[in-house]
Amino acid sequence: MKHVTKVDGTRQPFDPLKVQRTLRNMGIGAEEAERIAGDIEESVPDGVRTAAVLRMIRARARAVRPAAAHRTNLRRALGLLRSKPDFEEFVRVLLREHGYRVETGCILAGLCGEHEVDAIAERDGATIFVEVKHHVSHHRVTGLDEGRIARAIIEDLQEGFRSGRCTVSIDGALIVCNTKLSEHAKRYATCRGIGHIGWDYPEDQNLRTMIEKTQSYPVTIVAGVRSSISTRLAAAGVVTAKQVAYGDAATIAHDAGIPLKEVLLIAGRARAVLEP
Structure with missing residues (x-):
C-alpha cells in the first residue's frame, strides 16, 4: 500500500477515492476520474507529498477538461x-x-x-x-x-x-x-x-x-481573481461564483467599481467552472 505525506509531515494511506472526488469536483466524469486516479496511484512513489498529487490531478484534469484550468482548490479559495x-x-x-x-x-x-x-x-x-x-x-x-x-x-x-x-x-x-x-x-x-x-x-x-x-463556490474559486477584485465584489454583495456567472454583468461592474471587461472575463471562467 502506498502512502502520502501531508503538509504537517504525517503519513496516511493513498486514497484513490479522494483523488476521484477532487477530479469530479473539477467536472471530470466518474469513469474518467476513476481511470485517472488509478494511473496516479500507480505512478507516484510511496510517501509522495499531497501537494505533488494535487499538481498531478490538476494537470490530468486540464488535459481532459480545459475549463479545470480556471478553477482554484476549494480550501484555498475559502x-x-x-x-x-x-x-x-x-x-x-x-x-x-x-x-x-x-x-x-x-x-x-x-x-x-x-x-x-x-x-x-x-x-x-x-x-x-x-x-x-x-x-x-x-x-x-x-x-x-x-x-x-x-x-x-x-x-x-x-x-x-x-x-x-x-x-x-x-x-x-x-x-x-x-x-x-x-x-x-x-x-x-x-x-x-x-x-x-x-x-x-x-x-x-x-x-x-x-x-x-x-455549487455555492466562493468567487475566489475562479483562478486569477485578484484579492482587490474579490474585495470590491464582496463590497457589492457578490461573494459566490454563481452570482458573477449568472448575474447582470453591467450592474455588478457598476456596483463594484470594476471594469465591465473584467467582470465578463470572471463570469466566463465562473460558468466554465460551474457547468459540466
Whole structure:
C-alpha cells in the first residue's frame, strides 16, 4: 500500500477515492476520474507529498477538461476570502441556499450584557445565532474556545429573553468555520448541543459538501481573481461564483467599481467552472 505525506509531515494511506472526488469536483466524469486516479496511484512513489498529487490531478484534469484550468482548490479559495465581511456574507448566502431564513448579524441583549452575532438563522421552527470563524490558512484547526463562548452566549440570551431584555427567542447556536475542528471541540459541541459546521464535519453536512451540493463556490474559486477584485465584489454583495456567472454583468461592474471587461472575463471562467 502506498502512502502520502501531508503538509504537517504525517503519513496516511493513498486514497484513490479522494483523488476521484477532487477530479469530479473539477467536472471530470466518474469513469474518467476513476481511470485517472488509478494511473496516479500507480505512478507516484510511496510517501509522495499531497501537494505533488494535487499538481498531478490538476494537470490530468486540464488535459481532459480545459475549463479545470480556471478553477482554484476549494480550501484555498475559502482561505483567500477576507474574514470580515467576505466570509461572513458567504456563510449567510450558503445557509440560505440550504433552506435557512437568514438575517444579517446584529447586537442582541442578554441578561448580563450585549452580544454581537454574525447572523440570525431560522429553519424548522428553531432560531439560532451564527458565529463565523475564518482562518487564512486551512491547515489551522478550530478549537474549543468558540464552543465555550457560544454556550455562554446562549445562556445569557435565553435569560435575557425571559427577563424581557432580548426581543429574540434564541434556541441555540451554530458555529461555521473553514477549517477542521479539534476532537475536543467536536466532543464539547455534541455534549452541549451546539451546531458546528467545519470543513469536513459533520460527515453528512459539512462545509465542503454543502458548497458542492448547491455549487455555492466562493468567487475566489475562479483562478486569477485578484484579492482587490474579490474585495470590491464582496463590497457589492457578490461573494459566490454563481452570482458573477449568472448575474447582470453591467450592474455588478457598476456596483463594484470594476471594469465591465473584467467582470465578463470572471463570469466566463465562473460558468466554465460551474457547468459540466
